Amino acid sequence: MMKVDLDQILNxxxxxxxxxxRDRFRRFLLDSAMDSDSIRELATSALKVSDTQHHLxxxxxxxSLGTPMGFNPGLSFGGHWKSLAGVVFLLELVAGxxxxxxAALVGRAEAAEKGVLQDEDGGAADEKDELSVLVLIVAQDSELLRVEEAIVGGDSGGxxxxxxxxALLVLSKIAKDYRLTHDDVxxxxxxxxxxxxPIIDLIARVISQCEAETPTLEEIAQILGPLGRGGESTPEGALSDLIDQSRYYAFGNRGYGRRYTQI
Incomplete structure (x- = not known):
């Protein structure tokens, strides 16, 4: 992971x-996009300053966060993520x-779906491409409830x-750490x-709980207790034998293990 400092990059x-x-900054992000850890670090830094430079x-x-999640980012309609599956998300950042x-955002999506969406070279999208276009509003946490209420009241078509x-940063991290496919995202x-x-929060909480409940090797060894012939083996030694692929154990109701060599 590269060391990044947003203010130095902006300077x-x-x-x-x-x-x-703007083009120089975008080229830098394009070159760095697959390093999602660094991109998330830049996003966190940008959120700390409320001015035009950091908003842009x-x-x-x-x-750029769309790239490591399998989307092709583009600049049409103010920025979009395009999936090879034929789905396009028009991005709208709400800060403040x-x-x-x-209604205007829905109009943008409908216009894009009719073929007005421009390709990366500035030409009209191929008419043979069947696109399903939606709007993804990326909101600051403090604005999320207001945005949700506005969507419920103004988007009858879903x-x-x-x-x-x-949540976007969490999704990006989960996608990397747990190898989510683009289709999963x-x-x-x-x-x-x-x-x-809500679904990202649920997944994050389940992951956190599973990680907290997963015992370490030392804890597993203590649970197993003294094993081996005559019970002379230490927990750590017994665990080492257990994961030795040249042997296996049979366990009885006394917790005693007999070692056999595989044929």
Missing amino acids: LAGDLVEDGA ALQDIVL DGPLDI LVRTISIS LLLLLTSGPSVD
């Missing part, structure tokens, strides 16, 4: 309001308490999803509505 890139600086940086960081026009930035985003957060 090198320049003012992101300028197209040249966060937009591009969110866009500004007005939220769900085209809009929302996920908090913290897509399923989580498509079946959760209007908010993806």
Whole structure:
């Protein structure tokens, strides 16, 4: 994992309001996108500062998070993730308490699905591509409830999803640490509505509980107790013998193990 410092990177890139600086920053993210740990670190840093520079940086960081999860990021319609499965998520970053026009977002999705979505070279998408286009609103944690209520009141067609930035970072980490496939990620985003957060929170809590309850090798050895012929073996020695593939044990109701050599 590379060592990253967002402010140093932004100083090198320049003012992101300028197209040249924004392109430099995006190229850096594109080159680093598969290192999802570093991208998540950049996102965490961007959230700590509320100014235009860091807001624009966060937009591009969110866009780049799609790459390690199997999406092809693009800049059309303000930024999108495209799946090879034919699903496109138009991204909308909500940071602050500004007005939220769900009807306009739905209109963007409907227009994109009709073929207005531009490809990476600026041309119209292939008419043969059957796209299912939805909107994914990435909201700051403090804005999530407001966004959910706006979606419930303004999206009758079920085209809009929302996920908090913290849940998006958790999903990215789970996808890497537990080797989720792109289809796994897509399923989580498509079946959760209007908010993806509850299912991500549930998965994270289950993982945390399982990790807490998984015993260490030393704890397993203590549970097994003294094994071996005559019970002379220590727990650690017995465990070492147990995982030796050249032997196996038969256990009786007295907890006693007899060792046999495999034929």
